[in-house]
Amino acid sequence: MKHHAARRERLCGQMPAGAVAILATAPEVQRNADSDYPYRHDSYFYYLTGFAEPESVVVLVAAQGARPARSILFCRQKNAEREIWDGFRHGPEAAREAFGFDEAFAIDDIDSELPKLLANAPALYCPLAHSAAFDARIKGWMDKVRSQSRSGVTAPASVHDLLALLDEMRLFKDDHEQALMQRAADISGRAHERAMRATRPGMFEYEIEAELLHEFRRSGAQSPAYPSIVASGAHACVLHYNANNAQMRDGDLVLIDAGCELDSYASDITRTWPVNGRFSEPQKQLYELVLAAQAAALAAIVPGRRYSAIHDAALKVLAQGMLDFGLLDKSSFGNVDDVIAQRAFAQFYMHGTGHWLGLDVHDAGAYRNVTLEDRPSRILQPGMALTVEPGIYVRPAPGVPEQFWNIGIRIEDDVVVTPGGHHILSGTAPKLVADIEKAMQHG
Template sequence: MMAGGACAAVHASRRARLTAQMQPGAVAVLSTAPEVIRNGDSDYPYRHDSYFYYLTGFTEPESVLVLVAALGERPARAVLFCREKNIEREIWDGFRYGPEAARSAFGFDEAYPIGELDARMADLLADAPALYYALGHGASLDAQVSGWLKAVRARARTGVSAPSTTHHLLALLDEMRLLKDEHEAALMARAGLISGQAHLRAMRATRPGMFEYEIEAELLHEFRRNGAQFPAYTPIVASGPNACVLHYNANNRRVLDDELVLIDAGCEFDGYAGDITRTYPANGTFSAPQRTLYELVLRAQEAALAAIKPGNPYSAIHDAAVRVLTEGMFDLGLLDRQKAGSLDDAIAARAYTQFYMHGTGHWLGMDVHDVGAYRDVSLAEKPSRSLLAGMALTVEPGIYVRPAEGVPERFWHIGIRIEDDVLVTHDGCRILTASAPKGVAEIETLMQETR
C-alpha cells in the first residue's frame, strides 16, 4: 500500500467531506484496529480498521484520528496520533513512520505520539459543541471517551464546556463508503482481476484425487504472486457434498472423480476485497444433472444482473434470481406444483428456501460484507433502497440439494453457486470479475486443455 501523492489527496478529500457533514466546531475521533495475539510470541497478521484506513490510508497499529470541523474563520483540522519513531523497535518489527513523517506523507495538519492522546484530547474537546465517535465500536475507546469528557467537565469553573451531544460517527461513514469513487473502483477492479486469475489457476490445477487444501494453495499462490496482501476471507474449497454447506472452510476432503468443486474465494488488494464463487467439475466434464442445475443457476444470475441499474430497488436483484430458480425447481421436480401452488404462491411461501436459502448478494468494498443500509430507513415503510451509480455488490445465486424425501436422487449432494462482483454504472453495471470463466463450454474447454 503506497502512501503520499495522489492517494494522500484521496484520503484528505474524504476527511473534508466528512467534516463538512459535522456540526461546526465538532470533534470526531476514530481509532484503528488493535493487534491481536495468536499464541505465544506471535500475533495474527495485522489488518487495519477499514473506517480508519478509509479516512487516512495509514496502516500502522496504535493510531487514532481526530477531526475538528471548521467553525467560522477557523478551518477544519486533521490530527493523527501514532507510534513514535523508534529505531530499536524497527530492528525487530520493521519500519514505522513516527508523527512527523506520517503528517507529511499522509497530509495531516498535525501529528503527535500516541502516548499524548489522553492529555491532548481535553484541549481538543474543550468548548466543542458535539463529539462524533464510533459508539460501541470498541470498549477501550468507549472508556477513553468517558475519561476525556470527565477531564473537560472538571474544567467547568474556568469557563470551559464539554460537548453537549454525541453522534454515531459510523452512520455518516457508512453512507460515504457505500458509493465508490474512481480510486476505489480501480482498486476493486484490480482485486477482481487477481481473484479471477486465481480461480482460473485453480480450475487448471484441479484433478480428481487431490485434497481441497491443495486447490486452496493454488488460490493463495496466485493472490500473493500478483501483489494482493491477504485473502479477503477464509477461502471455501468445497467438493461433492461439502458444496451444500454454505460456510464450509475445513478444506480437507479428497476430491472424487465425478464431483463438482465449489470455490468461494477472493483476495484483498490495497484494502479492497474481491469475492468470487465458481463451481466446476473435478474431471473437467459436467454430468447431465450437474449441467442442468448449473445452467439454471447461471440463468438466475443473468436475470439478477439484468435487474441492476440506477433507480431499481436493491431487492429487485434477489427477486429476479428467485423467480428463475423457483420456476426451474418446478421444472426439475425439486418442488411439487400441486403442493406449492402457482409460481407466485411458491415464492410468497418461500418454498425455494429448501434449496436456495441465502440472499443473492451483498455490498462489497473494504469489507467483504461491506457497510451501508439495504433499506431506506428515512421512510416509515423502510423499502429497499434504490441503486445508485458507484455502489458495488456481489451477485451470487445458488442451489444446494441435500438428500430428502421426494427430491430426485440424481441431484443429491450437488451444490452450485456462481458469484461475481459488480459496480453499478450510470446505465447498468460493470462486472469486475469477468476474468473467471463461468460458461459451461468455457469451463470444460479450459479444463480439458490441461488434462
C-alpha cells in the first residue's frame, strides 16, 4: 500500500497546515428487489486508499507545527453473520494495519468523530456538489462544530474542491500504475485477437462479445472497463452502439471498442476488421486512411507539445483523405485548411482523437490550462496516459460515393507519454491490414 500512502502524503502537502480533507467511496446501488449492481468503489477514494469496501470514508489532516499529517479510515465493523452472506470485511483495526492508516474507526462512529477532526481546522477540502447526500452530511458535521463557537471552537473558514487537487495528481501515472495499465492492455489486446479469430459471417455480435468477456476473465481482469461495443455493418457508424444483437453479414466490417478493467485500471482498445476475413478495396482504402491518421497523431505525442496537436495531426490526414476519396467535393474547398475551417469533416468524423485513461476509462484531468486567460490546450508531460482513436463513419447521403456507404472504422490504442516521446501499451492487438487478415485466416 506504499503507493497509496505516498499519494495521501503528497495531497496533505498541498493543503494548508492543519487543513482537513474528507472523501467517501461510492455507495452500493440497488439493481432490483434485494439485488445490488456489482459493487465498484469510487476511483478518487481508491486512488488514495487502495480500499475497495463500501461504506467507507477517508479523512486526511495536514501537518501543523510539530504534529505530523494523519490519515484516518472509517469503514464497516467486522460482522461474522454478514460475512457469511456477503464475504470478508476487514474491520477498522485490520484495515488500519493492512492499508497503512494512522487511525481507523467504525463507520457508525463517524458522526461523533468528524466534528472533533473539523474543530479549529483552518480549511476543509471535500468534493463540492459531487453528492447531495454527502454534502448534507458534511453540513451536519460543520453545524455541530459551529454550535461550539461560544466555547471558542471554530469551523473551517474556507471550503475547497478536493477533486481539483486529485485530478491533477491522477493525471500523471507512476510506475506502479503504468505497469497495471500495461497488463490490462495486454489482456485486452489478446481479447481483440481472440475475437478476430472467432469472427465468421452469420454469427451474432453478442457471440463475439462473449469471446472478449471470456478472455478478460480467464486472464484475471475483474470486469470490462465499460460496455463493449461490437458493431457490424451500419451499426459501426453509431459511436456508442452497444446493443450487440445483430447478425454479422458477409462483406461487412465489424468495429469492436472493448477493454478490461484490471485492479481498478482501465484499458480501451478499438479495432475494425472484415467479417469474412478480407478487406474489400473501399474498406481497405478508408482503413488505411484512418491508420495513417492515427500514425500522424501518435507522432505528435512528445513532451512539450500541446494535447491539441494530437487531434490536429489526425484531422489533417482525415480531411485530405475525404477529399481524395470523393467523400467531400473538391470543387467546394480550396484545400484541407478550408475543410477544417468550415468543419465539413464533421459529417464523417465528429469526435475527438482521444482522452485521458487510468482508473476511469475517461480519466480525470483537465485538457486545457485553466489558469491562463486564453485556456490553451495543456502541454504533454511524461506520465500522462491517453488514448488515440481517430475514425471515419460514412452514412448514406447524397453526393457520397456508394461504395463507402455504411463503413465505420475506428482504430484506438492506449499510450503513455515518456521522456523521449511515447509508449504504446496496446501494441499487441493486430492493427495492420496484413496482420488482421493473417490472424483471421488462423481462427
